[in-house]
Amino acid sequence: MTQTPGIAITGASGRMGQMLIRQVSESDRLHLSGAIDQPGHPWVGQDVGTAMGGSALGVIVSDAARETIAGADAVIDFTAPEATLHFAEIAAETGVVHVIGTTGMSDDQIAALGSAAQKTAIIRAGNMSLGVNLLTQLTRRVAAALDEDFDIEIIEAHHNQKVDAPSGTALMLGEAAAEGRGVSLSQVADRGRDGITGARRRGDIGFTAIRGGDIVGEHDVLFAAAGERIVLRHLASDRAVFARGALKAALWGQGKAPGEYDMIDVLGLKD
Ligand SMILES: NC(=O)C1=CN([C@@H]2O[C@H](COP(=O)(O)OP(=O)(O)OC[C@H]3O[C@@H](n4cnc5c(N)ncnc54)[C@H](OP(=O)(O)O)[C@@H]3O)[C@@H](O)[C@H]2O)C=CC1
């Protein structure tokens, strides 16, 4: 019998880590080969299924990232920027496909992934759901069809434990809108309104971040002109949508040449 690709999950005890472990362990196309947590985490040394409060899955949570990633065909990583850079080095050295969902990375941190991508396939997206990736394409098209009489605002809402803002998704949508308009997002992004801000600058793309309760992830792209508004909206109510995308990416990455890819590549959504 052919063995399915083995998947190692970083940040096993995290919100996404646990969701990914559930999805991989229920998949018949992939199997869970490893679960990683930080040294000193109480889950290290325990069966990951038991640690999650369910039945044993036969995989012990390890703090030995290199060994665990080397034993996998893909590592799925939804953690934090510095951790992701560390895992990228290991994935590159061991030739393991690296699926990155981590957000909040600086431009320098993203650039640093470039050298890892010379050695292995990296698939990275600020949002791995089908819906949001479709929404980026729609945003780009609507932005291209409208002129600067339409002010573009991106409004996102997330749970109260989220540490980065704007969300990775909001930035993806901002990039898509800027691309549609033929401008660079860094030149037009307005990310921090407070106090006497002055009137809105024509052509800016504004960002607003709401944080509260257990909101999984909500994004509006508003195109507002005199007398009319268009709103493109995505609402996520279950983290499974992100995990499903990550599993698809891990499978799609098998046998791919080293390089940087995104979910538009995985989902075949390029126009
Ligand atoms: N692209 C997408 O589709 C999505 C992306 N995300 C992103 O995924 C990331 C994680 O989100 P979420 O699961 O909610 O966050 P959590 O805080 O619930 O989980 C983060 C996990 O990463 C671990 N971690 C943090 N820092 C390090 C480190 N330096 N080294 C090793 N492990 C570390 C944490 O371990 P410990 O508990 O020991 O600190 C924890 O297990 C965020 O960046 C979020 O924005 C989330 C959902 C969808």
Ligand SMILES: O=C(O)C1=N[C@H](C(=O)O)C[C@H](O)C1
């Ligand atoms: O931190 C989260 O929860 C999420 N993060 C991603 C982001 O920053 O956009 C994706 C999703 O919205 C959930």
